[in-house]
Each structure stands twice: as C-alpha cells, then as structure tokens.
Amino acid sequence: MEPGKKFIEYAIAFEQTFSDDNWERLEPFFAEDAIYTVTGGPPFGGRFDGREQLLEQLRSSVNDFDRKFEVRRVEPIGEPRIGEDSFEMRWRATYQKSGRPDLVFEGAERATFRGELIVLLEDTIEAEAGQRIQEYRAKHLS
Numbered sequence: 001m002e003p004g005k006k007f008i009e010y011a012i013a014f015e016q017t018f019s020d021d022n023w024e025r026l027e028p029f030f031a032e033d034a035i036y037t038v039t040g041g042p043p044f045g046g047r048f049d050g051r052e053q054l055l056e057q058l059r060s061s062v063n064d065f066d067r068k069f070e071v072r073r074v075e076p077i078g079e080p081r082i083g084e085d086s087f088e089m090r091w092r093a094t095y096q097k098s099g100r101p102d103l104v105f106e107g108a109e110r111a112t113f114r115g116e117l118i119v120l121l122e123d124t125i126e127a128e129a130g131q132r133i134q135e136y137r138a139k140h141l142s
Contacts, residue, residue: 004080007087007111010118014058018066023059030054031117040107040125044133054121068141069103071096077106086112100140105129 010029017025036054038044048057066072073094080089088110095103105126112120 003085003087003111003113004082006113006116006118007080010111018062018072023055026055026058027051029118030121031114031119034117034119034121036121036123038123038125040123040127040130044123044125044130066095068137069095069097085114086110097140103133103136103140105132 006029010026013025013029017023030051032051033049034051034054036048036057038046038057044061046057048054071094073096075092075094077090077092080087082088088108090106090108092104092106107123107125107129109124110120110122111118112122
C-alpha cells in the first residue's frame with residue numbers, strides 16, 4: 001500500500017464529490033470504524049466516529065461553509081510527509097465571493113491507513129484562523 005497514492009485518489013474523489021454531491025463515492029476510502037478529528041477552534045472542531053458520521057460531517061462542513069463561496073481553492077504548501085501508513089500535508093485555503101475580500105487560512109491534513117483504508121483523518125486549522133473565520137462569516141456571509 002502506498003499512502004501517498006491512496007491519499008491522492010481520495011483527494012481527487014473528494015473534489016469530484018464537491019462538484020456533484022455524490023458522497024457515496026467516498027465510502028470506499030474509509031474503514032467502517034474510521035475517525036475524523038478537526039482542531040483549530042470554532043467554527044470548526046470535533047471528533048466524528050465511524051464512516052457514516054465522518055462523511056456526514058464532511059458533507060455538512062461543505063454545505064455550511066465551502067458552498068457559501070463562489071471559489072474554493074486548496075493548495076499544498078511544501079512537500080507532503082509520507083510514512084509507512086500515513087500521509088500528511090500542509091495546505092492553504094482561499095475562499096472567494098464577489099464583492100467581498102478573500103478569506104485565506106492554512107492548516108494540515110493527515111490520513112492514517114490500515115491497509116488500503118483511511119482509519120483516521122485529522123484536519124488541523126491554524127490557531128488564529130477560527131476567530132478570523134467567525135468574524136468573516138458574521139460580516140460577509142450573514
């Protein structure tokens with residue numbers, strides 16, 4: 001198993017899902033007992049246990065946040081770190097909406113695999129981004 005290759009396959013499937021809302025496409029990437037954690041403070045954060053809850057959280061996050069913007073761009077920062085059973089990369093997200101300033105923040109994502117399946121997906125948002133995102137939402141998205 002190559003964690004880098006499997007993660008890239010997942011990332012491509014996620015972007016397709018973002019476009020067409022077919023969340024069933026992502027099920028084969030996760031173990032039934034997979035865990036998703038998000039850290040970085042409100043409005044994001046939490047632990048979601050099991051593939052069903054994990055996918056529901058991803059869907060909810062996309063619908064409640066990402067889809068409020070016209071453009072969403074996530075770009076890698078630097079080189080990923082690939083372990084025997086893990087893949088980790090830093091990223092920068094840029095969100096754009098007409099007539100509003102860009103919202104930009106950084107974080108990291110780490111996927112841990114058991115065989116071909118993701119058993120732990122961890123998103124870490126930069127510490128000061130939570131407050132900035134909440135202020136942006138209150139001012140520009142309400």
